[in-house]
Amino acid sequence: MTFFWKFTVIHVLIIPCCVVNYVIPEDNFDIPSIAKYFNTKGRYEEVNPHLIKDIFAVNRSILQPPSAQCQPFHLTAIIRHGTRYPTSKNAKEMQQLYNMVMSSASGKESWLREIKSQWRMWYTEDMDGRLVQKGVEDHKHLAIRLSKLFPSLISEEKLRGGFIKFITSSKHRCVNSTLSFKAGLTELWAITDKEFDHAVNDALMRFFDHCARFVQEVDKNPTALSEVDKFRQGPEMRRVTEKIADRLRVPYNTINDDMAEAAFYLCAYEFAIKTVNSPWCQLFDEVDAQVMEYANDLKQFWKRGYGYDINSKSSCILFHDVFSRLNRAADENRSGQQMTEAVTVQVGHAETLLPLLTLLGFFKNNGSITSTNYATQTQRSFRTSHMLPYAANLLLVLYDCGAGDLRLQALLNEQPVTFPGLSDQQAPMPRYEDVKENYSELLQACDLSTGCQPIKKILA
Ligand SMILES: *[C@@H]1O[C@H](CO)[C@@H](O)[C@H](O)[C@H]1NC(C)=O
Numbered sequence: 001m002t003f004f005w006k007f008t009v010i011h012v013l014i015i016p017c018c019v020v021n022y023v024i025p026e027d028n029f030d031i032p033s034i035a036k037y038f039n040t041k042g043r044y045e046e047v048n049p050h051l052i053k054d055i056f057a058v059n060r061s062i063l064q065p066p067s068a069q070c071q072p073f074h075l076t077a078i079i080r081h082g083t084r085y086p087t088s089k090n091a092k093e094m095q096q097l098y099n100m101v102m103s104s105a106s107g108k109e110s111w112l113r114e115i116k117s118q119w120r121m122w123y124t125e126d127m128d129g130r131l132v133q134k135g136v137e138d139h140k141h142l143a144i145r146l147s148k149l150f151p152s153l154i155s156e157e158k159l160r161g162g163f164i165k166f167i168t169s170s171k172h173r174c175v176n177s178t179l180s181f182k183a184g185l186t187e188l189w190a191i192t193d194k195e196f197d198h199a200v201n202d203a204l205m206r207f208f209d210h211c212a213r214f215v216q217e218v219d220k221n222p223t224a225l226s227e228v229d230k231f232r233q234g235p236e237m238r239r240v241t242e243k244i245a246d247r248l249r250v251p252y253n254t255i256n257d258d259m260a261e262a263a264f265y266l267c268a269y270e271f272a273i274k275t276v277n278s279p280w281c282q283l284f285d286e287v288d289a290q291v292m293e294y295a296n297d298l299k300q301f302w303k304r305g306y307g308y309d310i311n312s313k314s315s316c317i318l319f320h321d322v323f324s325r326l327n328r329a330a331d332e333n334r335s336g337q338q339m340t341e342a343v344t345v346q347v348g349h350a351e352t353l354l355p356l357l358t359l360l361g362f363f364k365n366n367g368s369i370t371s372t373n374y375a376t377q378t379q380r381s382f383r384t385s386h387m388l389p390y391a392a393n394l395l396l397v398l399y400d401c402g403a404g405d406l407r408l409q410a411l412l413n414e415q416p417v418t419f420p421g422l423s424d425q426q427a428p429m430p431r432y433e434d435v436k437e438n439y440s441e442l443l444q445a446c447d448l449s450t451g452c453q454p455i456k457k458i459l460a
Pocket residue numbers: 059060061062
């Protein structure tokens with residue numbers, strides 16, 4: 001260590017070029033090899049690795065408007081809260097795993113010795129999913145990047161003028177994410193003389209609690225996730241739990257699927273919250289992590305995604321809200337009126353974004369994800385690790401390309417995505433009218449009365 005240090009210092013002193021070479025590996029040093037499989041517990045930087053080097057990096061040429069004339073005039077952003085502590089349920093499961101390892105595991109591996117002698121269980125149930133400091137930064141940094149990506153929309157003038165609106169779910173992690181996003185902007189522009197409010201709207205941002213049919217048929221229905229249960233009792237998961245048991249030298253029946261999940265969470269939370277490659281990560285190799293990722297994707301697919309029609313339909317209220325904002329902005333721009341809203345920032349949950357992405361038809365897989373097709377779904381597009389890390393965001397941007405030619409661009413996690421059915425000549429910025437045409441059925445028929453009311457029992 002001493003030698004290494006001297007060696008480095010000498011390099012730094014003699015050859016200035018190597019200062020850079022020395023710093024970069026340090027940044028990457030602590031990334032677990034399985035970090036890209038953490039589903040909704042994943043770090044935003046795993047989806048956009050260029051941010052590891054420079055958290056403020058923005059590449060405006062990804063926007064690729066069809067002509068230089070195109071100028072953005074409205075942005076609706078739907079953003080998940082930032083990195084958070086575990087929920088009470090996760091914390092409890094991690095505690096149980098920790099107790100079992102402390103009392104029963106044996107072996108001489110350095111990572112196991114580290115768990116047993118140095119690592120301390122610091123997760124408690126009262127953490128209750130609160131936003132962590134990293135989560136504050138997720139949103140501050142995102143706000144600053146978006147202001148660089150869309151400088152005419154997310155500007156000091158627009159913020160001061162009240163043209164940037166904030167709406168959030170009532171959950172503390174979402175409210176604090178919203179505060180952090182605003183702080184990112186006010187700190188950037190050194191605004192101290194003014195505060196900007198936000199509206200709390202659960203009907204919009206937590207629609208899943210308000211859709212009776214979804215609650216009844218999926219959320220509270222014990223059989224709705226039978227594919228997930230089958231996979232978690234199936235051969236792929238059994239192999240994972242046996243490998244964990246082997247690594248800990250405990251009997252196979254000591255480790256069930258919940259314990260495997262708790263171990264996976266421990267690795268994921270330690271990394272997301274503290275950016276450390278914790279010894280718990282050594283309980284998995286990449287093959288195991290892919291199985292864990294699949295089990296989680298399976299759950300999201302059946303609970304929030306394409307598995308049941310009502311999952312996406314539960315987001316109709318948000319879908320309509322988004323399109324009514326876009327319509328109003330488009331009308332105002334066309335008719336030469338003053339814009340009422342340049343930007344809407346709406347902060348919610350993974351459970352807010354996924355049903356909406358599903359309703360819009362993004363990441364639609366070829367066929368269902370089931371308990372038995374793990375092997376054939378390795379290339380699936382429905383991958384929550386890519387779609388829904390902390391601070392995941394869907395941006396819908398309206399452009400005026402001159403002579404009434406309005407375009408709509410969608411970006412997920414700051415990368416352009418093509419609207420289903422509009423992938424050809426118009427990508428990445430189809431005409432707004434064509435997008436509405438593609439969603440015309442939903443724009444007409446998707447509403448609370450058809451989607452979310454409980455089905456009346458005919459014989460009751
Ligand atoms: C920016 O994006 C463009 C288009 O995707 C790409 O060709 C270019 O290499 C990117 N530049 C940087 C610095 O990443």
